[in-house]
Amino acid sequence: MTQQIKKKRPEVLSPAGTLEKLKVAVDYGADAVFIGGQAYGLRSRAGNFSMEEMAEGISYAHDHGVKVYVAANMVTHEGNEIGAGQWFRQLRDLGLDAVIVSDPALITICVTDAPGLEIHLSTQASSTNYETFEFWKELGLTRVVLAREVSMAELAEIRKRTSVEIEAFVHGAMCISYSGRCVLSNHMSHRDANRGGCSQSCRWKYDLYDLPFGQERRSLKGEIPEEFSMSAVDMCMIENIPDMIENGVDSLKIEGRMKSIHYVSTVTNCYKAAVDAYLESPAKFEAMKEDLIDELWKVAQRELATGFYYHRPTENEQLFGARRKIPQYQFVGEVIDFDETAMRATIRQRNVINEGDSVEFYGPGFRHFKAFIKDLHNADGQKIERAPKPMELLTITVPQKVKAGDMIRACKEGLVNLYKEDGSSVTVRA
Incomplete structure (x- = not known):
């Protein structure tokens, strides 16, 4: 039966590779976060959560009205499933909102051994049609993460024909394999x-x-623009959030559990602002669209495209030759405290900071302002000209109010490779 599409608010689902990143994602507007445990996941090098960290993360998220999902999307070989039932029960008892699973064996174990724990189907299961959604619905799954190979037209048709929640990727790395x-x-x-x-x-x-x-x-090195590469560009759907909302996507998923807090805060902030703007007024979204695009380019990432949503990717969605666009901002610190009387901020440094540096402060709610590093002091109260030590506590004078959790980025100096219209590259100084 065809379902009536209703325009509703989709959740912004952010990656959280560590407890710190989880709290940043929550503070910067995520409606839900996905994390990894120390078993059954696909990111062995991410800062996967212990049970104690999960408990703290779930508590923090729930206190702010945010959901937490755990990725348990590995393909199990014989013996890998041992202990999974107890693990799922522990997650359920911690108050986890859902697990993200792809292997039928793990799904069966979760349903049998941890009743009441919601299950979402991972993108690894390659769900590309509504019949597949209905199959998993009959097994008790409430949400399916769409395969990244699905077009926007196919997404729209799936939405019309199933009531299962649709989670779709909108930003982050693309895998070269299906x-x-x-x-x-x-x-x-x-x-x-x-x-x-x-x-x-x-x-x-x-x-x-x-x-x-x-x-x-x-x-043939030197005879071709770049050695052979199989690497895809990253996905970015910030300009196309209206299509995602109008076609009834329930969850907008941002990839990147191994990315920095600069990345998590910036990208979450942008997609939250995009959803808010469009639901308030399509005209408001159009008016701020260029600002959203510019903001996303302030974090380190590969070049960006829309994946499979609008056409089959070509060589233009592959990384080769000179970079066409390079982020020119560097994350340098975060605000820890603010003394409004003295207009002084205590900051934790993440990269080298110099007296006089041109920086930008940004915070939740898409707040921004530019300033210069002024009256730089170290933790001992000594006036300094340069702070080269990572994680050092510093104080500076600021021209506007800031809040704990606000981030600071500096414009980087360096060289940028850009394509000219004839396809050749030119090097310019940033």
Whole structure:
């Protein structure tokens, strides 16, 4: 039966690789966060949560009205499932909102051993049609994370034909393999991508060789713009949030559990602002769209495209040749405290800060202002000109009010490679 599409507010779902990132995502507007535990996930190198950290994270999120999901989306080999039932029960008893699973064995164990714990189907399961959604619905799953290979037209059709919640990726890294099911890492480095050990072999640089019959191979390095690469650009749907909302997507998923707090805060802030603006008024969204795009380019990332949503990706959605755009901002610190009487902020430094540096402060709610580092003092109250030590506590004078949790970024100096209209590259100084 065709479902009536209703325009409703989708949740902004942010990545949280550590407890610190979870709290940042919550503070910067996430409606839900997804994390990893120390078992059954696909990010062995992320700062995966212990049970104690999960308990603290869930408590913090729930105190702010935010949901927490745990990714348990590995493909199990024989024996990997041992202990899963007890693990799922522990998550349920901590008050977790849902687990994200792809393996039918783990799904069965969760349903049987941890009744009451909500299950979402991972994108690893490659759900690309409404019949698949209905199949998982009959097994008790409440949400399906859409395969990243689905087009916007297919998404719209799925929404019309199923009541199952749709979670769709809107920002972050794209895998070169279908729905992330890759064996290249296994072959190149003996690290199983489907059991949490991906070495991202597709991101490596490869040489290209000429192999004339009976002759020595000859490297073509230098004869082509860049060595052979299989690396996809990142996804960005900030300009297309109206399509996601109008087509009834329930959850807008941001990838990046291994990214920095600068990334998590900035991207969460942008998508929260985009959703708020469009639901208030499409005209308001259009008016701020360029600001949202500019803001996203202040964090380190690859080039951006819309994935499979509007067309099949071509060579323009692959990384090769000179970079067409490079972020020119660097995360340098965060506000820890603010003395409104003296207009002085206590900050925790993350990168080198110099007296006189041009910086930008930003905070939840898409607040921004620019200033200069002024009256820089160290934790002992001594006036200094430069602070090179990471995580040092400093104080500065600020021209406007700031809040604990606000972030500080500086414009970087350096070289930017840009494409000219003829496709050749030119180097300019930032």
